[in-house]
Amino acid sequence: MTFNSIDFALFLPIIFALYWFVFNKNLSLQNMLIVVSSYVFYGWWDYRFLILIFFSTLVDFSIGLALTNTEKTKNRKILLWTSLAINLCLLGFFKYYNFFIDNFITAFSFIGHPIGAQSLNIILPVGISFYTFQTMSYTIDIYKRKIEATKDPIAFAAFVSFFPQLVAGPIERASNLLPQFYKFRKFESSKAVDGLRQILWGLFKKVVVADTCAGYVNSIFADYTHHTGSTLIVGAVLFSFQIYGDFSGYSDIAIGTSRLFGFNLKQNFAFPYFSRDIAEFWRRWHISLSTWFRDYVYFPLGGSRVGKWLNIRNIFIIFIVSGFWHGANWTFIIWGAINAIYFLPLLLNNKNRKHLEVSSQGKFLPSLREFMMMLVTFGFVVLAWVFFRSANIYHAFHYLNLLFSKSLFTIPTIRPSILLIFIGVMMATEWFAREGKHGLENIHIYLSIFPRYLFYLFLTFCILFYQNFHGAKDFIYFQF
Amino acid sequence: MAIKKFIIRFFVFLLLVVAISYPISFYISTHFHTFNKQSWILKLENNTYDYAIIGSSRATNMIDVNIIDSICNSEGINLGTSGSSYVENYLILNHFLETNTIRKLLLNIDEFSLNAGESVRGYSFHYYEFLPLFSKVQYKKIYKDNMPKWKYYLWDILPISKYIEYNNNFNLSSQDYGLLNQNKGSELRNDKLEMNELAYKKRHTIINTKDVKYLNLILKLCSDKKIEVIFITTPIFSKTKQENSNNAHQYIDSLAKSQHISWYTFNDVFDYTNKIYFKNETHTNIEGSKLYSKALATQLIPQLKK
Numbered sequence: 002m003t004f005n006s007i008d009f010a011l012f013l014p015i016i017f018a019l020y021w022f023v024f025n026k027n028l029s030l031q032n033m034l035i036v037v038s039s040y041v042f043y044g045w046w047d048y049r050f051l052i053l054i055f056f057s058t059l060v061d062f063s064i065g066l067a068l069t070n071t072e073k074t075k076n077r078k079i080l081l082w083t084s085l086a087i088n089l090c091l092l093g094f095f096k097y098y099n100f101f102i103d104n105f106i107t108a109f110s111f112i113g114h115p116i117g118a119q120s121l122n123i124i125l126p127v128g129i130s131f132y133t134f135q136t137m138s139y140t141i142d143i144y145k146r147k148i149e150a151t152k153d154p155i156a157f158a159a160f161v162s163f164f165p166q167l168v169a170g171p172i173e174r175a176s177n178l179l180p181q182f183y184k185f186r187k188f189e190s191s192k193a194v195d196g197l198r199q200i201l202w203g204l205f206k207k208v209v210v211a212d213t214c215a216g217y218v219n220s221i222f223a224d225y226t227h228h229t230g231s232t233l234i235v236g237a238v239l240f241s242f243q244i245y246g247d248f249s250g251y252s253d254i255a256i257g258t259s260r261l262f263g264f265n266l267k268q269n270f271a272f273p274y275f276s277r278d279i280a281e282f283w284r285r286w287h288i289s290l291s292t293w294f295r296d297y298v299y300f301p302l303g304g305s306r307v308g309k310w311l312n313i314r315n316i317f318i319i320f321i322v323s324g325f326w327h328g329a330n331w332t333f334i335i336w337g338a339i340n341a342i343y344f345l346p347l348l349l350n351n352k353n354r355k356h357l358e359v360s361s362q363g364k365f366l367p368s369l370r371e372f373m374m375m376l377v378t379f380g381f382v383v384l385a386w387v388f389f390r391s392a393n394i395y396h397a398f399h400y401l402n403l404l405f406s407k408s409l410f411t412i413p414t415i416r417p418s419i420l421l422i423f424i425g426v427m428m429a430t431e432w433f434a435r436e437g438k439h440g441l442e443n444i445h446i447y448l449s450i451f452p453r454y455l456f457y458l459f460l461t462f463c464i465l466f467y468q469n470f471h472g473a474k475d476f477i478y479f480q481f
Numbered sequence: 482m483a484i485k486k487f488i489i490r491f492f493v494f495l496l497l498v499v500a501i502s503y504p505i506s507f508y509i510s511t512h513f514h515t516f517n518k519q520s521w522i523l524k525l526e527n528n529t530y531d532y533a534i535i536g537s538s539r540a541t542n543m544i545d546v547n548i549i550d551s552i553c554n555s556e557g558i559n560l561g562t563s564g565s566s567y568v569e570n571y572l573i574l575n576h577f578l579e580t581n582t583i584r585k586l587l588l589n590i591d592e593f594s595l596n597a598g599e600s601v602r603g604y605s606f607h608y609y610e611f612l613p614l615f616s617k618v619q620y621k622k623i624y625k626d627n628m629p630k631w632k633y634y635l636w637d638i639l640p641i642s643k644y645i646e647y648n649n650n651f652n653l654s655s656q657d658y659g660l661l662n663q664n665k666g667s668e669l670r671n672d673k674l675e676m677n678e679l680a681y682k683k684r685h686t687i688i689n690t691k692d693v694k695y696l697n698l699i700l701k702l703c704s705d706k707k708i709e710v711i712f713i714t715t716p717i718f719s720k721t722k723q724e725n726s727n728n729a730h731q732y733i734d735s736l737a738k739s740q741h742i743s744w745y746t747f748n749d750v751f752d753y754t755n756k757i758y759f760k761n762e763t764h765t766n767i768e769g770s771k772l773y774s775k776a777l778a779t780q781l782i783p784q785l786k787k
Contacts, residue, residue: 021484190483197491454497461498462505465645 002045004254005208005468012042013258020262021188032159032182035262039164043127050126053091058161060087061136065150065157068143077144084140088133095125100329128168130326134293136161139175141297148176156182165258169251171269171289178266186263196260198441198457202430203253205460206440209467210427211246213420214239221415222390225400230409233400234383239417240390241383242424245274248287253439272435274382274428275360277374279343280353282382290326294319309349316348317341327389332397336388343381359435423463502641509644510613518562518668519610521661522573526580531555531785533577534666535570535699536589536715537597538563543715543765544587545774546665552778553785559666561589566597567695568606568627572620574699576611578706585784586703590696590744591714592729593763596689609647616640670760671767688732700740711784712737712744716773718762719754743784750776 002008016038024030044051064084071077139160142148151157160179166172221228221236228236252269259266273285283291295304302315317338324337347353360375361367367375384401391397430440437443444453518541532555534540540561550557560573574586606627614620615636625633636643661668703710712733737744747753751773758769765773778785 188484188487190487193484193487194490454494457494458498458501462501465641466648468645469649470646471649 002042004251004258005204007470008045012038013261017261025188028183028185029155031186032153032155035159035164035182036155036162039159039162039167042164043162043167046127050129053095053126053129054132054162054167057088057091057133057136058158060084061140061161062151062154062157064140065143066152068140069150081140081144085137088137092129092133095129097329131170131172132161132167134172134290135174138172138293138297139179142175148179151175151179153183163259163264165255165262165264166266169248169255170287171252171255171267172293173266173289178264181264188263192260192263195442196257198444199253199257199260199439201257201457201460201464202440203250203255203257204464205250206246206253206427207250209246209423209463210420211243211250212469213417213423213467214243214246217415217417217420218243218390222392222400225396225403228403229411229414230404230406231411231413232415233404234409235413235415235417237383237387237390237400237404239420241274241379241386242427244386244389245270246427256439268438271438272359272431274379275375275432275435276378277356277360277371278347278352278378279340279381280347281356282378283340283344284357290323294323294326298322312348313345316344320344331394332388332391335394335397336385339385339388343385362436499639502639506641506644509641510616513644517610518661518666519573519607521658522560522562522577522666523611523613524658525558525577528558528581529556530558530581530583532557532585532587532711533574533583534559534561534587534589534713535574536561537565537570537594539591539593539715539763540587540589541666541668542670543770543773544667544713544777545669545771546667548771548774549778549781549785550665552775553782555785557587557665557785558583559664559668561666561668562610563668564607566606567594567692567699568597568623569610571695571699571702572611572614572623574702575619576614578702578708583708585709585711586699587711587713587781588699589715590712590733591717595692595696595729595732596687597692609643612643612647615643669767669770670764688729709784710740710742711781712742713777714744714746716747716751716753716758716765716769718756718759745777745780747773747776750780 002012016034020031020034024034040051040054043054061084064080068077068080071080139148143150151160156179159182160173160175163173163178218236218240221232222240225233225236249270256266256269267289269287269289271285271288273282276282276285299315299319302318303311304315305312307315320337320341321334322337324333324335324340327333327336344353347355361371387400387404388394388397391400427440430444433447434440434443444456448456531553534544534546534557538561541559541563542561544559544561546557546559549555560570560577562569562573565573570588606623608615608624608628611620615624621637624636700710702708714733733744736742751769752758758765758772760766760769
């Protein structure tokens with residue numbers, strides 16, 4: 002089930018009531034309830050794939066225990082590689098099998114040796130990239146002796162399948178989330194209220210901004226050859242807000258929902274469109290994935306503590322792998338490579354860690370210089386998103402070619418005026434909240450109770466009137 | 482206890498949402514519009530017509546009122562709506578006759594309209610097309626009879642819920658009804674659809690009691706308002722005609738005779754075996770519709786000519 006569905010609107014209060022009123026005296030029962038409800042939540046899409054989650058859980062729980070009981074380095078390495086191989090094989094088969102087969106067929110045909118391989122009709126299990134990365138990080142951390150293996154299978158199953166973040170993250174680390182399943186959880190009103198605020202904000206971004214953008218974006222990208230350059234730039238910009246609203250909205254709902262159950266998940270988005278350069282953007286966008294690749298790919302490759310050329314290689318590797326993580330398509334790989342190219346000048350000039358603090362910290366508005374930096378960074382990001390959104394590489398280049406034509410300086414044929422107001426509301430709210438963790442976290446600081454509740458009501462009615470009750474749109478990141 | 486306080490706060494917020502929803506709902510019902518023929522019909526007021534046509538897409542897509550009017554020197558209106566059943570037709574006619582007058586009603590009747598419950602679209606009453614009418618006492622019974630009970634009570638208690646559920650159907654901006662006005666409600670179509678004779682094989686064998694109920698209500702309404710009813714059956718492609726459709730035809734024939742209603746079928750006046758006049762098995766294309774409208778007008782001259 003999706004967060005923006007009637008099913009979830011009924012599911013959540015039922016689980017909440019059971020969790021806090023029926024199973025509140027027993028931690029194991031609470032954890033068990035989380036496992037069962039998470040499996041129900043996931044099985045709502047396709048119960049057949051529950052076996053994959055169960056299998057992944059079983060493998061990493063067993064290997065985690067075996068690692069604890071094994072001291073010999075060689076044996077530990079075998080155990081680690083067994084876990085990685087199983088998880089990557091699952092991911093590789095369901096997500097990348099057809100990509101490799103199709104590319105092999107094309108490559109062999111190109112050199113005059115056609116091969117008889119066939120692609121398969123494989124259904125991609127929702128969220129497979131998220132939970133396999135989460136279980137892999139658990140085993141790697143035990144191998145590196147950063148954490149202890151858990152002996153509690155229910156807590157581990159709850160950690161792997163925790164429904165708020167199961168299908169689209171944030172990708173949690175065992176060091177953060179797993180210990181929370183061991184501790185007795187007491188209901189904290191302030192935490193729950195803030196969780197509800199975050200859910201409200203996430204729904205607004207998803208239902209009102211992202212889904213409305215989707216209508217325009219889909220029509221522009223589907224028929225891009227018949228649009229002016231100015232309309233194509235509108236399409237690209239709207240896609241940038243669509244993917245942000247969609248994914249950060251999902252993360253907000255996931256984190257907010259977790260808070261209702263007394264859990265703290267990692268912040269996944271830190272207002273990335275206010276970034277002043279591309280390095281800052283990547284510190285603020287999909288943080289749980291970026292840090293995963295940093296810790297488990299970039300650092301093991303030597304990170305920045307190697308020569309310049311090796312460092313450049315490492316940067317390209319993590320950006321390209323990150324692109325490939327999103328999907329089995331060359332568009333994602335090129336998107337990753339473009340971001341690596343954006344990153345390169347900052348790396349070469351040692352300016353990739355220049356903007357670590359929040360934009361215009363403590364100020365009401367940014368300076369003109371900062372504003373221009375944000376605008377330029379956003380412009381670069383928008384151009385890269387064209388590759389992410391396009392059906393194939395040819396379409397992406399063709400789209401950009403048509404975008405940078407004379408018609409770029411004409412009036413766009415599509416002018417989504419009401420949507421621009423909603424995007425304005427989203428960006429303005431997040432600008433004032435940029436020192437917090439979500440758009441409504443610090444709202445009580447700059448709004449007194451009456452306007453604050455008016456704003457909540459405005460958001461609520463916008464969500465109700467923009468939600469499609471006869472076919473809620475899935476979140477984009479479910480496919481990854 | 483913290484959790485109780487939290488739940489109370491949450492419900493207070495929900496109550497606030499509910500309270501505010503009432504004025505918003507009223508505003509929507511008066512300012513927002515659906516973009517379809519139904520909304521065009523609901524806006525028709527204070528007009529007098531010689532006749533109105535009512536039925537499903539087989540009425541609105543296949544009968545050109547302008548052709549009939551030019552031949553019969555009459556003034557008509559096409560109140561047919563796509564995918565509709567007699568339930569919907571009754572609602573439309575009821576509302577239409579509150580402020581408009583007609584002398585005759587051309588009612589499309591055939592094996593499909595007598596079993597609309599099994600229509601291609603799978604439902605016989607598009608209740609969401611008439612949301613503003615829901616609050617009117619005279620129509621509540623129709624809604625209650627034709628929609629899930631839980632939804633009926635939800636809409637009744639919380640009027641905004643119906644607009645929220647069907648928010649995609651409502652818009653603030655106004656619609657240009659130029660073409661409907663110009664064609665007097667006729668919506669002749671020329672879509673190129675593939676003929677799919679098999680799709681209609683297993684239908685038209687049952688006479689649905691609910692459709693008959695609302696057909697009788699239409700007849701009663703007309704009788705009360707002293708409106709003469711004329712049955713018409715618009716063309717069906719020859720191969721689609723079912724052996725069992727005889728049930729329906731016998732029923733229509735006996736009903737027409739018992740109520741002294743004239744019944745004009747296409748069989749005698751239209752070449753229903755020629756594929757070039759059809760866009761699919763149960764709908765004529767523009768060419769076929771124009772040809773049939775001429776033929777129908779010729780049949781109706783004695784009835785409509787002033």
